[in-house]
Amino acid sequence: MRILLLTHAFNSLSQRLWLSLAAAGHELSVEFDINDAATRQALALWQPDLVIAPFLKRTIPEDVWRATPCLIVHPGPLGDRGCSALDWAIQQGRMRWGVTVLQAVAELDAGPVWAHREFALRSASKSSVYRRELTEAAVAAVGEALTRMQRGDGPLLGANCGDEGEKPAMRQRDRRIDWQRDDMQTVLAKIRAADGQPGVRDRYHDATVWLHDAAPAPGVVGNAGDWLGHAGESLVRATCDGALWVGHLQIVDAETGRQIKLPAVTALRTLGLPLPPAVAGEGMPNRIEFRIEDGVGVLRFPFLNGALSVSRCDALLAAIAQAARSPVRAIVLLGGPEFWCNGMDLASIEASSSPAEASLANIEAIDEVCRALIELTGKWVIAAVCGNAGAGGVFMALAADEVLVRAGVVLNPHYRNMGNLYGSEYWTWLLPRRLGDDGARALMATRLPLDAADAVQRGLFDAVLPGDPDAFATAAIGHARARIDGADFSERLQAKAAARARDEASKPLAAYREAELARMRENFFGFDTSYHIARFDFITRTAHSRTPLYLARHRQSR
Structure with a gap:
């Protein structure tokens, strides 16, 4: 089908749906829901069979949904209506929740239901539930709705009716x-x-x-x-x-x-406010943890939104050093359940007195983490990408010897969407080793997400493992254990050390890093302020004024 994704932003759910629909062979274009005129123009240009709206903050104009079927992905079970569905569910301690795919009509969230899914509601944050259970349910429900449409079956229900009813916006x-x-x-x-x-x-x-x-x-x-x-x-x-x-x-x-x-x-x-006294940090969020499980070193760093600030880099370096001193022979880098890593901490940079200087300090700190992983030749290092990853986080994973990725993870292995950043993390060495020079150039030129299967097919990552984050972690640790128990493990470590020595003799890591940072200094301190504008807009959630052409295929030929 020819589908227009109409969305407030290309958020994690929108990206996952885009990847799922593209893999199913549908022809896709994206339009940000900026105003009614832009939506009407997108419809005229793309001439879709169907509009899918995974994330909206406004109602779809009546002439649009009358002209073309519009499916709304509502984050609530059958009968639920309103814009704060998941907020109310979590605050009220509901045990189960759901997703409903319904057709747009005049009354909000009241149209015919094409598919729905329910799931157990974990005791977790709204963002965590949204990125995990709700996204999986939405992908499945949208897939079912499209199957029904293509078969000509019609909707499951004539209207979104159920016990939930309409809930007010949460204030x-x-x-x-x-x-x-x-x-x-x-x-x-x-x-x-x-x-x-x-x-x-x-x-x-x-x-x-x-x-x-x-x-x-x-x-x-x-x-x-x-x-x-x-x-x-x-x-x-x-x-x-x-x-x-x-x-x-x-x-x-x-x-x-x-x-x-x-x-x-x-x-x-x-x-400029005083801090309360220092206390022990048991159970605090964003805490780095190194543990030995089944003879494997496991390093978790569940940072909010995957942001890696200078202080977090310092703490991660200390944890890597601890792992290096430990008796384990293999280390699994698990990151966090929602995000593995997304690179620089743009919020801390934006809040600093000199964002350019803070940006340079942040990328230098991440480079130090990558260097420590690359030079950890006495251990076998496995990056187990459990959650979504983007920009420098993807390339930090490539500093490991193997990269495993959980099915359903969304990857953005590029820097260009943040004001045409050049990037560092030794990508100019790490990426061509996996994709070749042409493949590396092609990947860095894109702005679109990849799913786990595509990343493995391209050779960017090594293997996809199924399951929820807990099952994935268990499987990744088991993979590391199998590596250690393999008859060729000692030879594998020796070959790794020898290859690193040869590569260093051919061209030192420092040379790659300095060349990358020279380009990054131009991004941070040069005349082109695109990065600073993009960072400000991202952190302050500045509303989009247009849909980027790499998403809006219907506007590319104009």
């Missing part, structure tokens, strides 16, 4: 925390339901802040509502029956008036 008054009465689980649910956007509005001293990235703080007690301490990047606050960690705060920049989400400790320092 800050609905999210407000009563620190004297709400127990820890209630507070946790409220913050998790607001994860990503908009956060839960609260106060720290005299400053308004929005709370994000919460986790239980076991064994910590204090007076309800008090900020009890900090550890790493996080703050701990008492509830009436315990305490929880707050990993990130959204704050308002006093000079620009813009909102920006930062690690909680960084946010307070940016505002």
